[in-house]
Amino acid sequence: MSAPGTIVSALPAQRIAGLDADFWRRVLIALAVMIAVLLPWAVSDYRVFQFTQAAIYAVALLGLNILTGYNGQISLGHGAFFAIGGYAAAILMHKLGVPYYLTIVPAGLAAFAVGVLFGLPALRLEGLYLALVTLSMAVATPQFLKYFDHWTGGSQGILLRKPAAPLWLPIGRDRWLYYQVLIVLLIAFWAGSNLLKSRTGRALVAIRDHPISAAAMGINLPLYKTCAFGVSALFTGIAGAMAAIVTGFVAPDSFNVFLSISFIVGSVVGGIATVSGAIFGGIFIQFIPNIANQISDAAPWAIYGMFLLGFMYVMPKGVAGFIKERAIRYRQARESADADEAR
């Protein structure tokens, strides 16, 4: 994977052990997928549930990475899109009796629509100002949800029936939900990474790095920026819908400001301008608060803060950035060693 913003090199592909780097990247991905598929059989149902949640967060973070990492628009309000997706799914299931698996796409589209609408005012704002405006969205969401209580059930929320595994498949509910989330995750990551590798992806990065040159090259800035908002919201909304289904409950308290903050934390810790970083970020959001709690009952958030400092100190470019950097260093070391030998 080339670092975002660099032109894909036209040099002959790197070769390791006689096979090119792209091949090894695929092997790694296949291995990761294999581990993800086998994982639920090695751990308890409770852990499966936790990994399911981590996977859902990863999809949400992928959305945030597209917007903030690749397109350079900071959002502190992605909890709101997560909420829209969650409530869209919940209302479809609860009020209209739609089966749960048919709610994910409409929920994503609802978030997409809101994201595009929100992207319009965002065109005039940049950096910290945009961050503040998106934060306002995160702050306002729980109150809006309480206000429209005919649809949202007010602060009591909406209770959903959790889907059970079909009778012919004896794997238990938690694994069943895990695999469905995993399938959505794979599709989302496949689509996301293809999008970012395409012309559109390069345009997004160009806008981030130098909007004036991007415009001079004929990129339609307003169109791309609003679409980035929409697509980002789409991914996060899909994640929100899955979260509602897996938890079996939505309430305004599920989507407080801290959720949005967690998203940006996870995104940065995982590696903000990367695709794979979203996975590491999801794992961080899900597990680090729990680990902090186990280390100290008295001051878990202090421990959490220390973890955060530690991560940022050791891996300033996030986990994915760190791995990528190590890989490049390793390759360079091998190359210079090879060159020495040849001399």
Next chain:
Amino acid sequence: MNFDRRILLIAACVVAVGAVAFVLLGPQKQPGPPVVQKKYGPGASDTEIKIGNINPYSGPASAYGAIGKAIGAYFDKVNDEGGINGRKIKYVTLDDAYSPPKAVEQVRRLVEQDQVLLVFQSLGTPSNSAIQPYMNENKVPQLFVATGATKWNDPKNFPWTMGWQPNYQTEAQIYARYIVSNVKEPKIAVLFQNDDYGKDYLDGLKQGLGNDAAKLIVATKSYETSDPTVDSQVVALMNSGANVFVNVATPKFASQAIRKVADLGWKPLHILNNVSTSVSAVLKPAGLEKAVDIVTSAYHKDPTDPQWQNAKEYKDWLAWMQKYNPNADLASTFNVYAYSVAQTLVQVLKQCGNDLTRENVMKQAANLKNLEMPMLLPGIKINTGPNDFAPIKQMQLQKFDGTTWRLFGTALSVEGS
């Protein structure tokens, strides 16, 4: 050199395959069935009873975390005194940050990983709503939940969930009855917080007033928790010409309303909801003289109220606070609440005897008869039955005399309504 690298990579592949094989075939960490002994459910043994709890120790509602800590402090006392029927209580309390998804996750940890016998005093209406289906599906007691909502008394649909405190609607109905029978031609003005809590009260009041509700309630004004004051609402309510003022507000706003009513020279029958009866936190800031003759209802004692402070019950409570919960606020009713609800659970577990299964815990929880608690008001009795999952159904009216609340009448209930 290429050859070396290949060996390295082959080795790496072998390790990877090995790891996958380990994952596939390695030890399964599924929690096995608990050690089966005739009378013990998960989490119970000859020496120990494991009790789970979730509380918001962080997040927007973290003030309630004091309850979770105080419950732990009470169990410490029970353990120091020999435990329950010789068994020590192991209390596992986790933070859910008042977030429903987190509550679901934490409660699953309690049940599946920590293997608790029951979950006790999970706090907050949203969190309890979120975990209720899971608890009932897995037949784990969700005992004495810490919320005032009306929906926890539903043994037919949720036989594993039980409330504890009187709910908001019960309280409001008690006020409605008092107003109708004590005020000639009542004209009622209501101030309420614009959320479920406020609306629950308003609904209860309307139910209590019956068909005349629309006529008797002449004005309602709501406030948002983000409002700086409720002064303008109080002025508007006074101008409605009402002679009864029902103050459905949380402490800060209740205090403001009390002061404003007195400053305006308005002299209605002032009814204050139980949420805001603390002498030190609500009435003192408003001015004690301005709070004279306010009527409210209560079910537990106010620790700052001097009338209880010479009795043994208070002194026992104080001794416990000083020894086991020394950093907590002596003026906070949370500590009275935690003390009383923990005592209720201890009674249930005592009744269980040597049959500590989840089924028997629910059976005994639904078999409390005329239980009186030292820090509940005299005359308030806890009663449950197979079809009655609302332990406290009574409240008593009291009037403020300038220094303390004075109880009057007898403990009231709205059974049958």
